[in-house]
Amino acid sequence: MAATRRQPRVRRRARSPKPPRVALRRRLLMVLMASALVATVGGAFYRQVVENDFLKTEGERRHLRLSEIPARRGMIFDRHGEPLAVSTPVTTYWADPRVFAAHEHQTDAVARALNLDAERLRERFESNRGRAFMYLKRRVHPREAEALDALIAREGIQGIGTETEYRRFYPSAEVFGHVLGFTDIEDQGQEGLERAFEAQLSARPGLRRVIQDGRRTQVAELELVRLPRDGRDLTVSLDRRLQFIAYRELKRAVAEHKALGGSAVILDVQSGEILAMVNQPGYNPNAVREGGVDHRRNRALTDVFEPGSTVKPFIVLAALELSLVGPHTTIDTRPGVMTVGRNRVRDVRDFGVLDTTGVITRSSNIGVVKLAQRMDRSVIWQVYDRVGFGSRTDSGFPGESPGVLPHFRRWSQFDQAVLSFGYGLSTTALQLAQSYAVLAADGVKRPVTLIKRDGPPPPGVRVLGAQSTRQVRAMMETVVSSPQGTARRAAIEGYRVAGKTGTSKKSAGRQGYTGNRYQAVFAGMVPVDNPRFVMVVMIDEPRGASHFGGQVAAPVFARVMENAVRLYNVPPDDPAGSLLLVGTAEVAQ
Structure with a gap:
């Protein structure tokens, strides 16, 4: 058997690599960078010059708010000018549940300071967790406000803010309660003279357009929309x-x-x-009104x-x-x-x-x-x-x-x-x-x-x-x-x-x-x-x-x-001043 002849292996010459086209790449990179620069500058120019007013308005709309300017309800005086019903500025507390979430462990302390039910407050925070605003307590008593302010300062609590409202106060308490009546949380008359003369006593708060940040902090005041109007005072015949x-x-x-x-x-x-x-x-119209309407009717x-x-x-x-x-x-x-x-x-x-x-x-x-x-x-x-x-x-x-x-x-x-x-x-x-x-x-x-x-x-x-x-x-x-x-x-x-x-x-x-x-x-x-x-x-x-x-x-x-x-300096008409048989048995009628 004849041996097969091995074919000789032919080696091919390796091609030499082409030199990089550095100049082309440089030009391409320069073109890309120049294009990006032009686009950036152009976009900035367009937004800052061409669309400036539009974008500014759109931005303000997202943080533009109408803020109330508190106004005082009219006072009630007795016939000699003694105050019977007055409105005093008090603090109202609100919270941003999203920010306060980091301080949830302070819920009980906040509730104690404001004299609220802790469990109920916790439920309110939970139900408003995705919102940016909720009232904690309106028209807070000065002692409660002092306690909460001290707690916030001591613990560094964030997410709680304040605003000013007016609270009705009756210096003579229950003595005039049936006649004067009282107002509700919105400062509107509900009973008595407060209700009968609501149109005269009621105040109209002012309005101003402001810009607020995400924490409801006022950044700028844009314009005064409406002037506040205090209620008109009322002088009653009572002494x-x-x-x-x-x-x-x-x-x-x-x-x-x-x-x-x-x-x-x-x-x-x-x-x-x-x-x-x-x-x-x-x-007492100053106290929490419990017991139904029976005790409140005149x-x-x-x-x-x-x-x-x-x-x-x-x-x-x-x-x-x-x-x-x-x-x-x-x-x-x-x-x-x-x-x-x-x-x-x-x-x-x-x-x-x-x-x-x-x-x-x-x-x-x-x-x-x-x-x-x-x-x-x-x-x-x-x-x-x-x-x-x-x-x-x-x-x-x-x-x-x-x-x-x-x-x-x-x-x-x-x-x-x-x-x-x-x-x-x-x-x-x-x-x-x-x-x-x-x-x-x-x-x-x-x-x-x-x-x-x-x-x-x-x-x-x-x-x-x-x-x-x-x-x-x-x-x-x-x-x-x-x-x-x-x-x-x-x-x-x-x-x-x-x-x-x-x-x-x-x-x-x-x-x-x-x-x-x-x-x-x-x-x-x-x-x-x-x-x-x-x-x-x-x-x-x-x-x-x-x-x-x-x-x-x-x-x-x-x-x-x-x-x-x-x-009233009524002159006596019986100078003798004799009291006939006072204290003796009286006829039953």
Whole structure:
């Protein structure tokens, strides 16, 4: 086998590498760098020169905000310029939950400083974790603000900021609470005069356009959009001094007689201004408002009651106007009980034969019913209507009740009887005070007001005869001055007082009248010849040793009015100043 011949391996010559084209690369790199430079410079030029305004506006829009300039709510003053409601600047705290997240371990300390529930605050942070703003607490008390500021400085907490708002403060607290009312967190009136005069008292905050950074810090102020406008101040007719005295004495009487509550109203006869209006139980508008609306309503204007024997002077006045009787006309009330239809009317005892004045002095139900039976029922209704029963006083207070005065066409014979001694109709304390102001003003009715009158008092409207009202006032004086009067505890040393007591059983709805629940009332005026003040006192359900108006309500009148006549420099009209039989047993009416 022949061996195969190996073919010789032919080696190829390796190609020599081409030299790099450095110059080309340099030129290419220079071109690229020049292009980048041109693009950068061009872009910068375009943005800084061509699009400058557009981009600036777009940037500002992302941080442009309308910031409020706080404005002060109008103040409320009493008739002598004493502040009753003021707005003070306070601090409101807000947080940026995104920034505060790094300080979550301080949540409990922040809650303690602001007097908040720690668990609730933690939940709020969690629910707002992705947001840049949330309120921590608005209108913070200065002590709480001081505590939180110290905590922030000590621990270096970030993500918490402040702004200024106004907080309403009531220096006299519960004494004026029912009349003034209060404002909410937005500083808007919710009750009382704060609500009634919201348009006048409310402030309009100003607006300015500002730039803020991501932490809500103001970087620049661009323009003033709207000037702030403070609310207008309000001067009320109330006298701070009388209000305190009336509140103190009413509160004492309610506690002494273990009553559910009470109301008292003082009117200036000459001007129709309300000088004091107080209620029990009270509430403090500065404190957290708990317990519902029951304690917050102004009972002197919203709650009605049957006035009882306090309306008897109007029946006697109607009889005088018709010339049916004179002050000394005799009326036989024996034997202390009478039948009207299927019902009976009783006196507390047999008063025998009385004159017209004695009917008022002894508060005889039978005597006044006999007078009412001699008149057409429309006459009685007209007298009640003229002096203000069954209609609002137009004091301007929200929620005022008109009371109830049934029309005479719906009266039965017994209705006419009971309406003559204060059952079957209902009134507020202010309505009753207004009706007595008509007696005090010689038959002229003036509108009542809670706002101080700067000019002369309104002339009023004559609704009753001057002579008959003066005669009735003289009869009512015997209620206080006579040994047989039912309100001798209303006497004031040095002054002649006229008034009338009322003690009415409370209605239990369909169950009729209760046997042990009463409302004790006294309505009076001082001094008799030219009355300056009228005051009504109502004590609701006294449960002490007595429940009669002369023993429960009349002493409140005396203690308050003896201060009022001195504060207003009313000259004494009884120089002898004798107090007849004060402290002895009183007739129960």
